[in-house]
Amino acid sequence: MSEAVAGAVAERFEELYGAGPEGVWAAPGRVNLIGEHTDYNDGFVMPFALPHITVAAVSRREDGVLRLHSADIDGGVVELRVDDLAPETDRNWTAYPAGVVWALREAGHPVTGADVHLTSTVPSGAGLSSSAALEVVVALALNDLYELGLKGWQLARLCQRAENVYVGAPTGIMDQTASACCEAGHALFLDTRDLSQKQIPFDLAAEGMRLLVVDTQVKHAHSDGEYGKRRAGCEKGAALLGVDALRDVPYDGLDAALDRLGDEEEVRRLVRHVVTEDERVERVVSLLESGDTRAIGPVLVEGHASLRDDFRISCPELDLVVDTALGAGALGARMTGGGFGGSAIVLAEAADVDTIAKAVQEAFAAADFTAPRVFEAVPAAGARRLS
Numbered sequence: 194m195s196e197a198v199a200g201a202v203a204e205r206f207e208e209l210y211g212a213g214p215e216g217v218w219a220a221p222g223r224v225n226l227i228g229e230h231t232d233y234n235d236g237f238v239m240p241f242a243l244p245h246i247t248v249a250a251v252s253r254r255e256d257g258v259l260r261l262h263s264a265d266i267d268g269g270v271v272e273l274r275v276d277d278l279a280p281e282t283d284r285n286w287t288a289y290p291a292g293v294v295w296a297l298r299e300a301g302h303p304v305t306g307a308d309v310h311l312t313s314t315v316p317s318g319a320g321l322s323s324s325a326a327l328e329v330v331v332a333l334a335l336n337d338l339y340e341l342g343l344k345g346w347q348l349a350r351l352c353q354r355a356e357n358v359y360v361g362a363p364t365g366i367m368d369q370t371a372s373a374c375c376e377a378g379h380a381l382f383l384d385t386r387d388l389s390q391k392q393i394p395f396d397l398a399a400e401g402m403r404l405l406v407v408d409t410q411v412k413h414a415h416s417d418g419e420y421g422k423r424r425a426g427c428e429k430g431a432a433l434l435g436v437d438a439l440r441d442v443p444y445d446g447l448d449a450a451l452d453r454l455g456d457e458e459e460v461r462r463l464v465r466h467v468v469t470e471d472e473r474v475e476r477v478v479s480l481l482e483s484g485d486t487r488a489i490g491p492v493l494v495e496g497h498a499s500l501r502d503d504f505r506i507s508c509p510e511l512d513l514v515v516d517t518a519l520g521a522g523a524l525g526a527r528m529t530g531g532g533f534g535g536s537a538i539v540l541a542e543a544a545d546v547d548t549i550a551k552a553v554q555e556a557f558a559a560a561d562f563t564a565p566r567v568f569e570a571v572p573a574a575g576a577r578r579l580s
């Protein structure tokens with residue numbers, strides 16, 4: 194399957210640029226099982242890669258020219274000069290791949306140009322990290338072609354820098370690390386402080402369960418601003434508590450920390466979410482490691498309530514997925530990703546999945562919401578070379 198994809202993408206590259214590519218790479222989107230809005234607080238996350246991938250055919254250039262083309266976006270080949278790349282000058286999709294080239298060069302890596310053709314099956318604006326997939330596939334291709342010798346986590350850091358500084362979106366490190374480092378059949382337990390990682394086997398089918406992703410199709414226009422506000426609120430909380438990051442507030446010291454925050458009601462809610470969410474990640478890891486997979490369901494539901502009530506980043510569509518799925522017999526459900534729309538995940542017995550999916554579709558129709566896109570997610574491979 195990946196050979197056929199690589200062949201088709203290479204063929205299109207040749208049509209565009211007049212010669213075949215030096216190679217073809219892929220990087221996946223992700224869902225996050227648990228650990229939301231913890232990554233920019235130096236905390237824990239647990240994403241896994243989706244089978245949906247962004248594919249890049251790439252060749253080096255030595256003349257300082259960067260040519261970018263996407264099969265998914267009208268607009269033809271965009272031609273840039275690597276010397277001219279500068280943060281926050283590009284508001285288009287090209288900012289992501291160009292930002293990666295900029296970040297690599299800023300870090301002293303001798304990238305002298307490239308021809309790039311991209312295509313993606315990662316739904317965009319669905320909270321499934323299409324941006325990270327786009328960044329990581331370009332970073333991996335250039336790492337291989339220019340023989341930079343960077344590891345997955347190092348590429349993730351450079352991609353995050355591209356997104357934070359070049360694109361101007363204040364995201365954490367989860368999505369890029371997930372895309373770069375996940376392994377098939379596993380969820381990635383990641384400590385975002387030092388990027389230490391543990392691959393946790395996550396084979397639901399073997400245990401008679403399945404996990405659905407429900408893309409609500411809601412794309413919030415103000416999500417970037419709201420994301421930044423939550424992040425600033427968390428940083429304020431850490432400063433008021435005298436810690437480097439909220440990760441340093443121990444779970445058993447939460448009540449005392451909340452007392453110290455006095456009447457800072459909004460900050461108290463943000464702190465409570467982050468500290469309890471880190472504990473939920475650790476709980477999910479130990480349940481999975483002890484083979485008690487079904488018991489993670491209620492932890493996912495707790496996580497959703499915390500994001501809805503304390504962090505306040507859910508929306509009616511996400512809440513409807515969770516409530517309907519649980520009402521139809523799901524083991525657990527929660528919103529996943531940044532919030533304000535995007536996707537939810539539903540953990541269920543394999544035998545109940547069709548009933549649950551139908552119930553969600555019907556509830557959306559009854560509420561007059563746009564029909565959601567529902568698909569099953571099986572943990573897939575991280576970024577890799579296809580040919």
Ligand code: GLA
Nearest residue numbers: 229230364365366367530531
């Ligand atoms: C977005 C960001 C991530 C992370 C999540 C919330 O996906 O890109 O860094 O903060 O939101 O967990």
